[in-house]
Amino acid sequence: MPYGDAMNARVRSEERRAEIVQAALEVIAERGYRGASLAAVAERVGLTQQGLLHYFPTKDALLVAVLEDRDRWDAMPNTRLRVELIASIVEYNAMRPAIIQTFSALLGESVTEGHPAREYFTERYTRVRSNLAEVLRTEYGERLPSGLTPERAAPLLVAIMDGLQYQWLLDPESVDMPGAFRDFLTLLGENRQHPA
C-alpha cells in the first residue's frame, strides 16, 4: 500500500473513532451508561457490533475514550484561569446541553456500586477542587472577601456548578444556570471587590 494510502487509512480510522465517541456520548445522554449498549452505538455510526469492537474492544474501553475526550476539551489552563473565566465556562455549558446531560448522567451513576466511572470522578474532583482553590488564591489571597479560605470555597464552587446543571437540565425554562452561577460568585465576594 503506498504511503499516502496508509496516511489516509490512519486519518479515516481516527475520524471513525471520533464519530464512535460522539455516538457514545449521545447514547449515554439518552440511556445512561448502564442502559447504553454497544449495539446502539454501532447502529448510530452505521457499523455492525463486530465492526465497532475493532475500534473499542469493550464497553468500558469506549467509556474511557469518552472520559478522556472530556478531559481534552475541558482542560483548564489552571495557572492563568481567573474566576471570571469560570463564569464564562458555565455560560458555554448552557449552550451545550447534550454534553452536560451525558456527564450529569454519568456523575449520577458513578456513585453506584463498582461503577467504571467512579474512580475517574473521584480523582477528577480531587484535582478540580485543588485547581479551583489555586484560582481563588490567585484572585483573593488567603481569605476571600466572604472570609472563607480558598480550600473551603472550592468544594462549594464545584457543588454549585454540578447542582445547577441538574436543575437546569430538568427545567431549562425555570432555571437560569449562568445567572444563578453569577449570583453565587457575588456571594463569594466578586462584587465586594468591584462595587457597582
Add this chain to the structure above:
Amino acid sequence: MPYGDAMNARVRSEERRAEIVQAALEVIAERGYRGASLAAVAERVGLTQQGLLHYFPTKDALLVAVLEDRDRWDAMPNTRLRVELIASIVEYNAMRPAIIQTFSALLGESVTEGHPAREYFTERYTRVRSNLAEVLRTEYGERLPSGLTPERAAPLLVAIMDGLQYQWLLDPESVDMPGAFRDFLTLLGENRQHPA
C-alpha cells in the same frame, strides 16, 4: 377467615410492601434504576419474581412507591422551617449515605431521555425551590444580607445540597458535607446576622 386473621394478613402485607421498597432502595443504590431488576429485588426479600409482581405489577410501580416513600419522610414542615433546621437535615443526611446514594443515582438518571423519575424530580425541585424561598423570606425578609432575593438564593441552596452530596459520596474522607454546607449558609448571610 376470622376478622383478626384478616387484620393480620393486612398488616403482614403492609410490612411486606415496606420490605420490598427498602430492598428496591438498596438495589437502586447499587445499580441505578435502569440497572435494577425486579428479580434482584425479589431475591433480596426472599420472593419469587411472580410473588413480587403481586405487590408491584411493574418496575415503574415500584419506583413510584420508592419516590412516595421519600416524600413521606422528607416532608418539610415548610411554614415553621428555619434555615438552621436545613443545616440539621444535611447533618442527618451525612448519617444515611445509602439513602443519599439511591436518590443521587436517581437524580443523575432522571436527566436521561424518557426516564420515569424525570417528572417527579422536575416537580419536586419546583416545589422545593418555592418552599425554600419562603423559608428564606421568613428568616431575612425581601433581601438576604448578601443582597440576593429569596427567589434567587433558593436554587443555589438546592444546588449546594445536591452538588455536595456527589462529592461526599465519591470521597467521604475528603469532603466534610455538613461543614461545607454551613460555610455556604455563612455566605448567604447567617453570620452577618449573628456576628461572632
